[in-house]
Amino acid sequence: MVHQYKNNGYNIVLDVNSGAVHVVDDVVYDVIPFMEKGEPDENIVSSLKEKYGIEEIEEAVSDCRELKEAGFLFTEDNYKPSIEAFKKRPTVVKALCLHIAHDCNLACRYCFAEEGEYHGRRALMSFEVGKQALDFLIANSGNRRNLEVDFFGGEPLMNWQVVKDLVEYGRSQEKLHDKNFRFTLTTNGVLLNDEIMEFCNKEMANVVLSIDGRKEVNDKMRPFRNGSGSYDLIVPKFKKFADSRNQEKYYVRGTFTHENLDFAEDVLHLADMGFKQVSVEPVVASPEEEYAIREEDIARICEEYDKLAAEMVKREREGRGFTFFHFMIDLTGGPCVYKRLSGCGSGTEYLAVTPWGDFYPCHQFVGEEEFLMGNVFDGIKREDIQEEFKGCNVYAKDKCRDCFARFYCSGGCAANSYKFHGSINDAYDIGCELQRKRVECAIMIKAALAEESEE
Template identity: 45%
Template sequence: MFDKSLVHLFPFNGEFFAVDVNSGSLLNLDDATYFYLEKLEETDSKEEAFNLTKEKYGKEIAQEIQEEVNELIKDGVLFSKPPKYFESNLILKSMCLNVAHSCNFGCLYCFAKKGNYGGSDALMSFDVAKAAIDYLAKNSPGREALEVDFFGGEPLLNFEVVKKTIEYAKETYKNKNWRFTITTNGSLLSDEIENFLFDNDVSIVLSLDGDKSVNDKYRVFRNGKGTFDLVFPKIKKVAVHRAESGGYYVRGTYTHDTLEISKTVMDLHNFGFKYISLEPVVTKEEDISIKKEDLSILKKEYERLAIEYVNSQKDETWNFFHFNLDLEAGPCIQKRIHGCGAGVEYIAVSPDGSIYPCHQFDGIKETKLGDVFTGITNKELQEKFRKANFLFNKEECAKCWARFYCSGGCLANNYVMNGDIFKPYEIGCEIQKMRIEAALYVAYKLRELGIEVPTTQLSEKRDSVK
C-alpha cells in the first residue's frame, strides 16, 4: 500500500517535503511527520510507523500525526490512486531542420563531432528544406500548430536557406500556426539577422557556457582559441533587444571539471540574461563525462542554486529552465506519460533530406527512418520509438517517483550511453531527480512569496541544443 513510488520524501535546505506522485500534491512537513512517513514506507505498516514515532516523539504527537496522515490519504493528497491514462496515437508536429553539417567552432564536447556529424561538411539546399516543410505540413493531420527548429553545426552558415524556409512555410501553409526556433553559437549574429528573426517571431537559443574562464575551456574555435570575447557582446545584444518579449534562452553545458553550476548560472544572470538553461554533457569521453562521484557535488550545487534563485527573485524575476514547475497546473497526464516524441511527433532532417528520430541521431545510419521525398520507410524502427516514448513501456521509469515530471527521459541519451533507447541513462536520471527536487522546493518557496516567474515560448520538453 505504502509504495515508495507513490510518495517521494526529501529534505531540502533544512526543511522536509513530501510530493504525492499521482496527484502532484506538495507538502512541507515538520520533522516528526517526515519521520512517520519514512517509517510508513520502510515498514509498510501503520502500526509499526506509529510505534516508532511514539518512541521518538511521544504518544500524543504520534497520534496527531497518524490522524492527519490518515485524513490526507482519505482526501487523495497522499498515496493517491493513479490517474487514468492510455498510450496516445502520437502525430507528427515538429521537425529539426539540420541546415548545416558544418561549424566554425571546434567545441571539444560537441555530440555533432564539431558540426559535421562524422561525415563531410554540407549545407542543406532550399529544395530539401522546402520538401521537409511540405512533409511536415502534409503529415500532421489535425495539427494547427507546427514547430521547426533550425540546427547544425552552425545554422547561420546557411542563413539564406533559413530565411527562405521561414518565408516559404508561412506563405504556403497559411492555415498553420508556425513556431520557429534557431540554435546558434552567436558568432555570425548581426543586426540584419536578429531583426529578421525577431520580426518573424523566431525564438533563439544562444550557446554560452558561463564566464570567459568557463566558456573558453570547451567552446573554442578550430585553432583552439576561446570564443567568449567574440560571442558575448553579440549574445548580450540579442538579450537586450528581446528584454521585453523574451523568446530566447542562453544555454550552456557543464562537464566533469566545470561542476560549479550555481556560480555559472548566477554569473549568467548577473550578466543580465533573463532566460537561462545549463545542461550536463552526455558523452563516454572519460575526461569530461559526468561520473557517479560527481553526483554528490551536483546535489549540493543544485541546492545552492535553488536557494540563491529564490532569494534573487525578490529583486527581479528571471527564469532558469529546469526550475520551471507549476504546482497548480502544468501539462495534462497524457503529455506527462509521453516523452519528447522522438521519431514520431518529432523528427530531424539532415542536409540530404534523410529523416532521423531526432537531431542527436543524425548521421547514425542504423537509426535512419526514411527521407522527406519518399517518407518514413523504416516503419519497424518508428514503431520501436513510438513504444519507447510511452513512459510505462520502460520498466525502470514506470516505478520511478519522478516519472510524471521527466516523462521517461531522453531516448538519444539512452542510446548513446547504453545502446538501448529503452534503458535509462543512470547518471542522467540522478541529475534529473535532483533538479526536480530543487524545482519543487523553488516552486513551493515562490508560491509562499507570491512571486510568478516569467516563461518564454521555447519547447518545454526537448533540449534542441548542442
C-alpha cells in the same frame, strides 16, 4: 508512491501519482513512512512516542488520512492500466529539427555533432530540401494547427539565406492549410548581426544562444578552430539580442563538464550579466573523454544544484530573480498525460532532417544509419522505427517504474539511453541521478516562494 526529502530547511513530500506536493512538519514527515507501509495507528504511536507527544502523532495521522481521502496522498497509479492503449495511440508529426547546416565555425570540444559533420560530410541544406520538409510536416500533421520548426546545425547562420527563405515559405502556407508555424533557432552567435537579430525578433518564437558561462570556461570548451576563444566576440551580441527581445523568448544555453563542476558559478555569471533566461546542462559524453561527467562527480554536482537553488530563492526575494531551465516545473498544470509518459515524441511526433533530406528520430540520432527512417521526398519508410519509439514510455523502462521523477523527466532521453546501453528503453544512469536532484530543487524553490507569498 510517496517521495520524501529535506532540502534547505523544508520537509517536502511528493505524492508521485497525483503530483501533489506537501510541505510538512517533522511529525507528519516521520508518520508518513509508517502509513505508506500500512502500519496500524497503535504501531505508529508506539514507534514515535519517544520523539513526539501522543496527541501530536494522532493529529498527524488524522491529517494524512484526510489527504488520502481527498486524493492527495498515497494515490494509486491510474496511468499504468492504460499503457497498452497508450502505445497504440494515433500520432501525427508536429515538429521538425532542420539541420540547415552540417558545418560550423567553432570547434567545441564536447560537440556530439563533430563540428557539424554528424559522422558524415559537411553540407548546407538547399531551399528545395527544406521546402519539401515543410510540405511533409503540413501533410503529416493531421488536424494539429500549431507546428514547430527548429533551425539547427552545426551553425544555422552559415546558411542564413535559406533560413529566411524557408520562413517566408512557411508563412505563405499558413492560411492555405490552417496551420501556424512556430520557428526557433539555435546559434553560437559568431555571425550574429543587427539584420539577423531584427529578422529573428519578427519571426523566431524562441532563440537559443550557446555560451558556457565564465570566459575561461567558455573559451576552453568553445574555441574557434585556430584555438582562440569565442567569449569576447559573442557576449556583446548576446546581451544586445536578449535586451532586444525584452529578456524573453530566448535562452543562453551552456554545457558544464567534469572540468567545471562549480557550474553554479557559470549560471550566476550569466545572470549577473543581465541574462534572465539561463540553461546550463551537464555534458553527455563517453566515459573515456577527460571532460565526461563521472559517477564520483554526482555528489558534487548535487551540492551545486542545492547551492544554486538557494541562491535563486534569495535573488527572487530581492527582486533580481532569473529563470533556470532545469528548475522549471509546473505543479498546477504541467504537460499532458502523453508527454508525461513518453517525453519529447522523438521518432513519432518529432523528427530531424539532414541537409540532404533524410529523416532520423531526433538530432542526436543523425548519422546512426540503423535509425534512418526515410526522407522528405519519399516519406517514412521505416514504420517499424516509429512503432519502436511509440512504445518508449516510463513503463517500458525498468529504471523508471519505481522512480519518483518519472512523470517529470518522462523516461529521459532515448538517444542517451541508446548511446550508453544500446537500447532506447533503458536510461542513462548519471542523467537519472541529476534529474532527480533537479526535480527536488525545483519543488523546493516553489515551496519557498509559495511560503513567502502566503506570509
